[in-house]
Amino acid sequence: MPDPSATHDSVVVFEDVSLHFGETVALDQVSFRIDRGQTWVFLGEAGSGKTQLCKVMMGLVRPDSGRVTIFGEEITSKGERDMFAIRSKIGMLFQESALFDSMTIEENVAYPLENQPVRHCGREQIHDRVVEALRFVELEKTLDKVPSELSGGMRRRVGIARATVTAPPLAIYDSPTAGLDPITANNIMAFIAKQRDLKGTTSIIVSHRYQDGVLMANYYYDEAQGRLVAATGDRLAAVDTTFVVMRDGRIVFLGPQTELEASTDPYVSKFGRR
Amino acid sequence: MLDLLKPSFLEFQEFFYLAGRALKNLFRKPHYWDDVLLQMDVIGVGSLPIVSLIGAFSGIVMALQMSRAVAQYGASSQTGTFVAIVLVRELGPVLTALLVAGRNASGIASEIGSMKVTEQIDAMRALGTDPTQKLVTPRMLALAVVLPLLTIIADFVGLCGGFLIGKFRLNISAAQYWNSAQQALVWNDVAQGLLKPFLFSFVISLVGCFYGMRTTGGTQGVGRSTTEAVVVSSVWVFILDVFITQIFVNM
Numbered sequence: 001m002p003d004p005s006a007t008h009d010s011v012v013v014f015e016d017v018s019l020h021f022g023e024t025v026a027l028d029q030v031s032f033r034i035d036r037g038q039t040w041v042f043l044g045e046a047g048s049g050k051t052q053l054c055k056v057m058m059g060l061v062r063p064d065s066g067r068v069t070i071f072g073e074e075i076t077s078k079g080e081r082d083m084f085a086i087r088s089k090i091g092m093l094f095q096e097s098a099l100f101d102s103m104t105i106e107e108n109v110a111y112p113l114e115n116q117p118v119r120h121c122g123r124e125q126i127h128d129r130v131v132e133a134l135r136f137v138e139l140e141k142t143l144d145k146v147p148s149e150l151s152g153g154m155r156r157r158v159g160i161a162r163a164t165v166t167a168p169p170l171a172i173y174d175s176p177t178a179g180l181d182p183i184t185a186n187n188i189m190a191f192i193a194k195q196r197d198l199k200g201t202t203s204i205i206v207s208h209r210y211q212d213g214v215l216m217a218n219y220y221y222d223e224a225q226g227r228l229v230a231a232t233g234d235r236l237a238a239v240d241t242t243f244v245v246m247r248d249g250r251i252v253f254l255g256p257q258t259e260l261e262a263s264t265d266p267y268v269s270k271f272g273r274r
Numbered sequence: 275m276l277d278l279l280k281p282s283f284l285e286f287q288e289f290f291y292l293a294g295r296a297l298k299n300l301f302r303k304p305h306y307w308d309d310v311l312l313q314m315d316v317i318g319v320g321s322l323p324i325v326s327l328i329g330a331f332s333g334i335v336m337a338l339q340m341s342r343a344v345a346q347y348g349a350s351s352q353t354g355t356f357v358a359i360v361l362v363r364e365l366g367p368v369l370t371a372l373l374v375a376g377r378n379a380s381g382i383a384s385e386i387g388s389m390k391v392t393e394q395i396d397a398m399r400a401l402g403t404d405p406t407q408k409l410v411t412p413r414m415l416a417l418a419v420v421l422p423l424l425t426i427i428a429d430f431v432g433l434c435g436g437f438l439i440g441k442f443r444l445n446i447s448a449a450q451y452w453n454s455a456q457q458a459l460v461w462n463d464v465a466q467g468l469l470k471p472f473l474f475s476f477v478i479s480l481v482g483c484f485y486g487m488r489t490t491g492g493t494q495g496v497g498r499s500t501t502e503a504v505v506v507s508s509v510w511v512f513i514l515d516v517f518i519t520q521i522f523v524n525m
Binding site: 055094095096098116 | 392393396398401
């Protein structure tokens with residue numbers, strides 16, 4: 001376990017965080033520290049506490065005990081209204097995209113720009129920012145559509161655009177590839193890597209697919225070629241990826257890819273196989 | 275016994291917590307006036323046909339029933355009096371509230387409930403808005419304005435329905451019917467006839483929002499909260515009605 005003492009470079013710090021829902025344990029004494037520019041991949045079975053972990057990070061769920069520090073600010077004792085400023089620094093892609101189905105794609109992506117208390121840009125620039133964010137995920141032609149007209153993969157991409165339109169320094173992706181075919185899933189991961197490598201976003205990916213983590217750990221987005229390329233040498237070291245395996249709300253593994261693949265624990269090695 | 279009551283008390287407490295927050299938001303920025311207007315349209319204009327229809331029929335039925343009852347005392351000409359009093363004091367507010375509870379408490383609960391189970395409520399919080407402010411307060415405000423207005427319309431249409439029966443079945447002249455109806459009503463009746471829908475509106479909107487917000491368990495959960503919202507709001511409309519009527523009867 002890393003030393004969870006906060007430095008000015010730490011983006012997310014969890015210290016002995018526990019969360020229960022009645023008898024069920026969602027998180028059990030979870031501690032870790034994520035630094036600026038890192039990529040963290042959380043793996044685990046359904047119900048192992050991954051989604052709740054994201055929600056605690058976002059301040060949507062208050063843990064029963066422990067301390068959570070985001071960008072150097074302790075959030076566990078903050079009220080809902082004080083959270084908005086911190087949340088505006090985090091982009092979050094929800095499990096099923098959670099697009100507002102009564103709004104158009106443009107309104108969906110513009111929502112954080114219009115509603116966050118931190119002003120990101122003037123009213124007249126909102127449209128440009130939305131188009132730019134949608135172009136990033138290659139969906140700039142769907143502005144006037146509503147979410148129900150889009151496929152699952154496209155909705156996920158709109159979700160990414162909405163999460164990153166404010167250019168947040170931290171992005172959390174909750175199961176970005178769940179329920180998608182492998183080709184679409186790889187596409188989605190490419191956009192996440194692109195966001196990370198072009199904007200320098202600290203990225204947290206929650207998934208049950210090991211391939212997603214492998215992609216994030218071994219590839220980077222090359223702007224000149226406009227696609228993901230395999231990272232080697234210095235480049236590979238720069239893609240600083242940590243893997244975490246969770247089980248029943250506990251962290252059972254935390255370390256780099258090589259250690260994960262070498263693990264002999266039957267549960268952990270299940271996630272370390274490609 | 276205590277264990278049995280505990281969940282209900284907790285539910286009560288949560289409900290009043292939500293109600294308190296929704297009321298407090300009236301005085302806090304930001305205000306979502308667009309949403310208030312939209313809800314007024316959805317709830318008010320949308321309920322107009324059914325409320326008028328039921329209002330007319332209740333007026334007609336009241337007149338028919340009353341005419342037979344008061345004929346025993348040879349007071350058929352007073353039909354307007356009875357229709358007016360029963361309609362304005364009781365049937366107008368309660369029937370309208372029940373209709374709107376059936377139509378809109380369910381609508382509110384299912385809309386917010388679906389948003390809850392698809393994480394849209396969480397997304398709202400994540401993207402910088404307070405769902406109470408954005409969803410609950412506009413619905414509460416819209417219903418508080420619209421329900422008394424709907425009740426007035428239901429009362430009026432009901433009186434017209436009663437008039438049709440008076441005119442064509444009982445041969446009461448228009449002047450006689452409307453005069454007796456007007457004279458029967460005093461300020462006390464009008465006051466309780468408007469206070470009731472105003473208070474019922476909070477029950478309907480807040481109960482609908484409350485059950486929507488605590489929806490869990492997918493589509494099945496949405497169905498469950500919708501049913502609960504209608505049942506609970508209808509029951510509370512009646513309970514509240516008893517208390518308000520009691521107060522006004524004593525005045």
